[in-house]
Amino acid sequence: MSDENDDLIPQKQSLFPLTADDIVDNALQSLDEQQAREVTKKAADEVVRIAVEKRKAEYRSDRAQEEMRNLINNANLLDDKVDDYKINSTFETATGTTSVEIKKSKTNTTLVIVGVVLIVLLTLLLVLLKW
Amino acid sequence: MVYLLLLIFISVIVAFCIRRRGAFQRQKKLTRAQENANLVKVLLELDTDSREELFQLYQDQFGENAARYARNTYQKWKAGSVRPNKQTFSRFLINLPRVMSFDLKCEVLRELREAYCPRGDYNVTVSVDNWKSSLTPLVEEIIQRATSAELPESLQRRLTWLAQDDILAANALLAESQARESRNAMALLEKEFSNIDELLDNAPRNTRISHVLKLPLGSITVQIKR
Numbered sequence: 001m002s003d004e005n006d007d008l009i010p011q012k013q014s015l016f017p018l019t020a021d022d023i024v025d026n027a028l029q030s031l032d033e034q035q036a037r038e039v040t041k042k043a044a045d046e047v048v049r050i051a052v053e054k055r056k057a058e059y060r061s062d063r064a065q066e067e068m069r070n071l072i073n074n075a076n077l078l079d080d081k082v083d084d085y086k087i088n089s090t091f092e093t094a095t096g097t098t099s100v101e102i103k104k105s106k107t108n109t110t111l112v113i114v115g116v117v118l119i120v121l122l123t124l125l126l127v128l129l130k131w
Numbered sequence: 132m133v134y135l136l137l138l139i140f141i142s143v144i145v146a147f148c149i150r151r152r153g154a155f156q157r158q159k160k161l162t163r164a165q166e167n168a169n170l171v172k173v174l175l176e177l178d179t180d181s182r183e184e185l186f187q188l189y190q191d192q193f194g195e196n197a198a199r200y201a202r203n204t205y206q207k208w209k210a211g212s213v214r215p216n217k218q219t220f221s222r223f224l225i226n227l228p229r230v231m232s233f234d235l236k237c238e239v240l241r242e243l244r245e246a247y248c249p250r251g252d253y254n255v256t257v258s259v260d261n262w263k264s265s266l267t268p269l270v271e272e273i274i275q276r277a278t279s280a281e282l283p284e285s286l287q288r289r290l291t292w293l294a295q296d297d298i299l300a301a302n303a304l305l306a307e308s309q310a311r312e313s314r315n316a317m318a319l320l321e322k323e324f325s326n327i328d329e330l331l332d333n334a335p336r337n338t339r340i341s342h343v344l345k346l347p348l349g350s351i352t353v354q355i356k357r
Contacts, residue, residue: 030296038233039300045234046308054315061319065326072333079335094319096345098327102338 061094068100075102167220168211170286173246174223174239175209181238188227188235197222228292237301240293244305244348248280251349258356259328262320266344266351270317273349277309280348309347316346331357 028036071089078085083106091098161169177185182205190198207213215223228236251273257265282302287293293302327340344351 028300031300035233035297035300039297039304042234042237042301043304046304050308050311050315053312054319057315057319058322061322061326065322065329068326068330072330075335075338076333093323093326093342095316095323096343096350098323098340098342100330100334100338100340102335104335104337 057094060092064091064093064098067091068098071100071102079104164214164217167217168208168214169246170224171208171215171220172211173242175205176242176246177238181235184232184235185223185227188230189222192227192230193222224290225292228290233297233301236292236298237305240298240301241305243282243286243290243293244280244302244309247282247286248348249276251276253349253351254354255351256354256356259324259331262324262353262355266320266353267317269351270313270344270346273346273351274310274313277313277346277348278306280306280309313346313348316344320344327355331355 028039031039067089068091071087075087078087082104084104086103086105087101089100091100174185175182186198186202186205189201201219204213204215208215208219228239231239251269253269255265255269282293292298323342327342330340331338340355342353342355344353
């Protein structure tokens with residue numbers, strides 16, 4: 001029984017589709033020696049390029065972290081001293097761009113409070129009038 | 132008489148709809164000249180060194196005057212204020228690839244892949260605690276896309292050098308390279324989110340943060356909530 005089951009297991013054929021390596025291998029077989037050398041050299045160059053890009057990205061990340069800390073310090077200082085402010089900042093980071101918006105608006109808060117008080121008063125007035 | 136008027140009325144409406152549809156399809160489909168202009172524009176996105184190599188090759192093949200004109204006009208081609216003619220397109224994308232180094236062809240192919248392979252662009256809202264589980268499947272999808280991305284058939288038919296064996300190998304190589312770049316970005320996100328976490332912990336209450344994760348064949352715009 002066990003032998004029968006073993007027959008059902010594919011021995012060499014992969015269930016997965018062709019990988020990029022397979023495609024490169026297949027393509028390399030059709031190339032002449034010079035072309036194969038160029039492809040191999042380009043592959044090595046790409047590995048180096050990616051490593052360099054990664055290092056540059058790490059550097060951008062460190063710089064962004066420092067800039068973000070400065071932003072927090074400035075925003076906190078501003079927050080203590082000013083009632084209305086808005087800061088928009090964009091940082092080039094390792095993987096893209098981070099945008100930060102910090103705002104404080106006392107005017108808006110006051111307006112909301114006044115609005116809520118007015119609504120409450122109006123509701124009370126309506127209820128009293130009904131009574 | 133009433134039936135006749137009704138018939139005329141219906142015919143006018145049908146004709147109007149057909150014309151509108153035709154105009155819409157014409158608008159959607161690019162003319163050959165626009166396609167050529169876009170392809171030249173993509174080619175001119177090459178980095179400075181590769182572009183210089185390209186212009187040098189252009190000079191060697193088509194003479195100093197043609198090269199001077201190309202150098203003087205390329206910013207306008209890029210901006211779209213001047214449309215390159217058919218001869219310019221053929222020189223850059225049909226004739227020059229025959230004499231380009233393998234390295235330069237790879238760089239041209241990289242630009243073509245970034246411009247013409249289907250992209251995945253997503254918008255997602257995450258918190259600093261669950262970002263990984265939300266972003267990992269999307270990045271995986273973009274990686275899969277990079278691995279299997281093919282240039283459109285119409286483009287491959289026009290630029291026949293794309294079907295040469297060395298370019299097929301280059302295509303597979305660039306696909307793998309783009310997939311690796313995307314995986315690296317995912318690894319670098321760990322540090323990015325630690326920075327964002329620190330920012331959210333220490334910044335004033337009304338702070339809103341978004342991050343655009345840029346990958347070779349896609350982007351993810353992430354809104355970060357506290």
